[in-house]
Amino acid sequence: MKKILVLFFIVFLYSISTNKVYAEHYQNYEELNLTRGKVLDDYTDEELKTYYKDVKKSKFSGWKTKFINKNVKATFISETIFSYYNDGYTPIDYIYKMEEKSENKYSFSATGSISVSKSSSKAGFKSGLDGSLKLSYTSSEQIERKEAVELKVKVDPGTQVNLYIYGEGKISNGVAAKYLFWIRSKLGGFEVFEVTTEYQKLEKVRI
Amino acid sequence: MKKYVIYGLIIVSLGVLILIVNITPKEKNYRILTVDTQYTYLYQKKQSLKLFLYFNDGKIPVTEQEGYERFKVHDKDDNKSLVLELINIDYMNSEQYLNETYYKYYYEFKIPNLANDFIVDDAILEIVFANNKRIELQLGNFELIYLDNYQELDWSSLDSKKESSDSFQISNIMIEFFDNIAKIDDIKIGSESVNFIMYENAINVIIPKKDLVITNLPVIINTTNKIFVVKNHDYIIEYNLLEKVKKGINNYEFNIW
Numbered sequence: 001m002k003k004i005l006v007l008f009f010i011v012f013l014y015s016i017s018t019n020k021v022y023a024e025h026y027q028n029y030e031e032l033n034l035t036r037g038k039v040l041d042d043y044t045d046e047e048l049k050t051y052y053k054d055v056k057k058s059k060f061s062g063w064k065t066k067f068i069n070k071n072v073k074a075t076f077i078s079e080t081i082f083s084y085y086n087d088g089y090t091p092i093d094y095i096y097k098m099e100e101k102s103e104n105k106y107s108f109s110a111t112g113s114i115s116v117s118k119s120s121s122k123a124g125f126k127s128g129l130d131g132s133l134k135l136s137y138t139s140s141e142q143i144e145r146k147e148a149v150e151l152k153v154k155v156d157p158g159t160q161v162n163l164y165i166y167g168e169g170k171i172s173n174g175v176a177a178k179y180l181f182w183i184r185s186k187l188g189g190f191e192v193f194e195v196t197t198e199y200q201k202l203e204k205v206r207i
Numbered sequence: 208m209k210k211y212v213i214y215g216l217i218i219v220s221l222g223v224l225i226l227i228v229n230i231t232p233k234e235k236n237y238r239i240l241t242v243d244t245q246y247t248y249l250y251q252k253k254q255s256l257k258l259f260l261y262f263n264d265g266k267i268p269v270t271e272q273e274g275y276e277r278f279k280v281h282d283k284d285d286n287k288s289l290v291l292e293l294i295n296i297d298y299m300n301s302e303q304y305l306n307e308t309y310y311k312y313y314y315e316f317k318i319p320n321l322a323n324d325f326i327v328d329d330a331i332l333e334i335v336f337a338n339n340k341r342i343e344l345q346l347g348n349f350e351l352i353y354l355d356n357y358q359e360l361d362w363s364s365l366d367s368k369k370e371s372s373d374s375f376q377i378s379n380i381m382i383e384f385f386d387n388i389a390k391i392d393d394i395k396i397g398s399e400s401v402n403f404i405m406y407e408n409a410i411n412v413i414i415p416k417k418d419l420v421i422t423n424l425p426v427i428i429n430t431t432n433k434i435f436v437v438k439n440h441d442y443i444i445e446y447n448l449l450e451k452v453k454k455g456i457n458n459y460e461f462n463i464w
Binding site (some may be wrong): 073093104119154156167168195196197198200201202203205206 | 300447
């Protein structure tokens with residue numbers, strides 16, 4: 001009996017102690033503006049606590065989820081995607097090819113004891129949270145193929161070409177808790193960012 | 208007693224039947240989608256052209272080039288046609304449409320070196336597979352433009368705009384340039400003359416609204432003594448096109464086996 005209590009105590013401690021934020025690339029954007037609401041990182045612990053109340057009522061097994069924002073439109077300005085300087089004497093046809101192993105349009109982040117899946121072929125959250133969220137990415141049968149975006153540009157001598165990406169997307173975030181035999185094993189926040197449109201802006205600078 | 212045996216047998220038989228129905232693999236209905244698009248390309252030696260197809264199964268299409276016998280673009284009556292040489296097939300992204308996941312691929316072709324422009328409205332792509340099965344798909348408008356004497360505009364910035372986030376075509380192309388252009392007679396995107404606003408070392412090209420996806424265009428700037436061009440560029444990448452396009456999605460059953 002004592003051992004079981006110790007075990008429960010360890011599980012409980014684990015569920016409240018892990019507070020790592022798993023950052024994804026949308027969090028590195030130079031600018032990210034939502035039409036309403038805010039990103040998970042901007043919610044204070046106090047604010048999150050009020051949402052946790054909705055997922056803290058224990059259940060036999062599985063996830064309890066509460067969306068704070070669902071499919072909220074957002075605009076973003078990404079960091080410079082590439083810069084290429086031609087220091088030679090003849091123009092160069094530069095080909096930029098970006099290949100991603102999994103779905104590039106979705107990115108994920110989590111707080112608390114919820115974890116982002118780092119698998120190269122299946123993007124999402126660990127421990128079956130994806131299925132409970134029922135967002136568009138969860139119904140995608142993800143395939144192990146590379147996504148490709150290709151750009152060809154002529155770079156003159158003494159010229160630097162820069163590619164910037166900005167665009168539009170949708171953000172969904174909230175809190176979730178996982179239960180097994182009425183015991184909470186995971187508690188934290190989740191966030192999914194979906195890129196819907198990317199604008200590719202090219203700029204040439206003479207150096 | 209006999210009655211219970213019969214009931215028992217019925218229940219067992221029903222159970223077996225349900226099992227058989229569930230175990231037997233359901234034959235998947237393979238589908239291809241195309242979205243009516245403005246495919247306009249300016250011929251240049253190193254320029255290729257890309258056509259986009261959606262499949263409802265991630266394991267098809269045949270991504271090996273050997274799986275295909277021929278690609279041909281033609282008009283409705285097949286009076287105008289052009290055989291295309293395939294260079295590459297690559298996966299782009301997945302999208303949701305009618306509760307199904309569709310996988311978008313681009314098919315990249317060499318642009319044939321022709322003497323004249325090749326322009327087909329409501330173009331059809333005919334694909335003949337290696338096993339001689341064929342399918343015809345609607346593409347939208349297809350234009351290959353050939354110019355004799357032109358100069359690439361020495362641009363300093365290329366950017367674009369859409370009317371709204373729900374739109375699936377660019378509404379403006381903004382070009383800033385280093386070149387000295389005194390007077391512009393006309394600007395064309397492919398074969399079509401369009402309106403524009405001229406600033407000092409910048410032009411705002413206004414793209415006419417159409418029921419077509421427009422993301423990649425060449426810009427042809429006619430001045431009194433020179434033709435300047437801005438070659439094809441993917442101004443925008445749409446990841447949720449099927450959600451945005453209300454009409455202009457062409458849905459085909461696809462069975463090449």
